[in-house]
Amino acid sequence: MQVTINNKKYRCKEGETILDAAKRNNICIPTLCYQEDFKSSARCRMCVVEADGRIVTSCSTKVCDGMNVFTETEKVLRYRKLNAELLMAQHQDSCFVGNKNHDLCKIAKDVGLREVRFKPRKDVMMDIKGSSIARHNEKCIVCGRCVKTCKELQCVHAIDFASRSHHTHVTPFFEKSLGEVLCINCGQCIINCPVEAITEKENIDDVAKVLNNPKKIVVAQTAPAIRVSLGEEFDMEPGTNVKGKMVSALKRLGFDSVFDTNTGADFTIMEEASELIERIQKGKNLPLITSCCPGWIKFAEHYYHGLLKNISSCKSPHEMLGSLIKSYYAKKINKNPRDIVVISIMPCTAKKFEAARKELKNSVDYVLTTRELAKMIKSKGIKLRDLKKSKFDDPLGISTGAAAIFGATGGVMEAALRTAADVLTGKELKKIDYKGVRGLKGIKDASIKIGNKKLRVAVVHGMGNAKRLIDSGIKKYHFIEIMACPGGCIGGGGQPIPTNNEIRQKRIDAIYKEDKSLAYRKSHKNPTLIKVYKEFLGKPLGRKSEELLHTSYVKRRLY
């Protein structure tokens, strides 16, 4: 099929849109409501072009043979500019010259918008009651990206449109707060919003306050996924590992100690692998489902009460480490746990909600997202690029490659298999790369031979994929890893914007590179961990471990 675009002929495929064809041939058309991998709703009308003399939206109009398209006629440009002007007036933010994170601002700049002739609207609505996510509806331009993400990608259905005409707005049902409904706090809406109308609920001020309190010992811990993404906030290539510089920056911000959540992840593996072995031997509550992702936990608490017994009782890594900091570490440094404040730097908004759960007392006090940390570093004028590297602090500083890969989809599965295989076979296996569970495929299904046993495992990321897997029946599996965010934690709702598949892959690559570079690559070989079990915890699933490293779940209602 042949289509003429701006007087040049191109071969096109049946069924593709004008936008697809243009993109493939490096012809730029601005889009706003359009999201790759979703059906176009064509609501923003930013991507208009002239096709055969008619104005059409290129993201929704399919090409046909002999079509004659112009992407930049005088009329088209005029309309795009007016569109941007109307949206800017609705957005109620005069930031259109600066903010590089805003798709709308980028577009406004590209179309040459200088002045907004319309008055800003007066209705200001904010939703800041939840513990993870805040919505600033006064900035919202009703593009619907968050709604589509929540509905189609995550299958959570926490938000939708209400009212009509220019009163149309995005809201949970009955104008409730996100904190009151079945929102799982994954924050994928934040990643997808073009105007920062949805953000994390910031805890920067709380953290600044404790940092200024001389009576408190303030401890930071950093998740596996943030060392490979933080650099992006400072204009570094996606996938740059800034581990050492990040530790230095945290020290500069005034944290007394900086620990690695990866160490917590090693504990998670010890406990979870033991749980898996126990359940397989008893043949009870299988499949075992991972519990590191608080988004998935809340999803199950709302939607899948029957599965709560299958979910591992392990706390997530940062909560384990938090507990150990306030018990083991407090004893070591001879301090009252009440004087220690634990701050987790996470790629995740749901961890904020998790930290506030009443089942998880005495561990983490505040959670900051990658973006919040970047903001703090910037506001102090610290140049991340120029910092020297530092090491994580002891005695909870050493971690393994198994923990490093927690940040990528399939990582928890692989880490657990590395340990479980050694324990089940009683050998030290050399083959430890489980490639079948890696990668960005939505649902990964693998059979793994350990000794004379065959384990059937599945790995899913993105709540929609999890729902599809669960609804298709999971009895046949022994072990399932579920992460709420596409790509796993490296694609979390607290990560730098933009986050797309290309960037996800780069972050993942960096994580597997770290795995390869480490001295220890199996959790049970971690000397710190061996020491803590010996000195303090006893054995995995023992009484003390159960008390400090495990938790329970509650049933929540749908509405």
Place this chain on the structure above:
Amino acid sequence: MKILQKTNLEAYEKAKRLGSKKTVELIKKKGLTGRGGGGFPTGLKWEFALKSKGERFLIVNADEGEPGTFKDKFIIENNPELLAEGILIACHTLSIKEAYIYLRGEYNYLKDRLERAIKNLVKKTKAKSDIKIVSGAGAYVCGDETAIIQSIEGKRGQPYIKPPYPTDAGLWEKPTVINNVETLANIPLLLLDNDWNNNLRLFSLSGNIEKPGVYEIETGTNLKYILDMVKPKNRIKAVYFGCSGGCIPVKDIKMEKESVARCGCMLGCSSLIFVDEKQSIVDMATNIAKFFEYESCGKCTPCREGTMRVLNLLQEISLGNATKKDLQTLEELTYFVRDCSLCGLGQSSMNHLITALNFFRKEFEERCR
């Protein structure tokens, strides 16, 4: 009036005798076109449906929301049996088991009457189709086919982009025929009457006139002739084709699709609102703009934001606060909303203003600083 004829199921019997194929052929041959405003050939629509596979649905569009239009109401009020027979013929011809009448919320008081007529005929014919009446909730946009489908499915009444066309995947994703009340009421008439003629239409006439009401008039009749019938109170200055069709100054013009289109207007479902010289076109424009601002479903930017900004500007103009530059902005907006809106509501919401600015520009300019 032909539309008031009682056909007493004779047409239904005839359609049964003819069979599906021949009935559709006949409708095609007689040239019946949709009366909801679009004017799509009804026979063709039915033919598409006949070719589709599996379960099918019929939706009767009785969501007569266009201001100044009341012909469907007239039919339901005065000859519901004719409509019911049309529906039964459609159901029989297209083997439809379930039909929905999407009745405008404001017409709820007619529900009983319509229900009775349908029950009666169903009983008499022992037809197996289930015909339900669904009440609209008062959104103008639900006159749009795709929005009706959403609304009946219990969703937010918002249009979506076609394709898929309803005849391929409509209600519950099944092939669906959507016909207007007047269209269906004409089916029995056309089957029985050899002289039946597609040009005979119901006109809704209203405004500053002594004799408003529903008239049966041939399309192509001269406006001046119609004007004589309705007895204006004062000299008539402009005629509006509903709210969405635009307006023209009174002149020698045939009331037919093409001539009206040449003036930049749409005849639509033949609603004429007469405005006399005592009225101000700016006030008319503001009023109509308010209507569209209120009725926008809020989905796409041009219609959601554009109609609101247009209203604001018009209000400023009426108050004498606006400048010539504002008038320019207003005009810029009108074309943007018309060309870039997602559905018919937004696309036609500016016709009144574009034509008013064309024919009565002075009135606007006089009010600007």
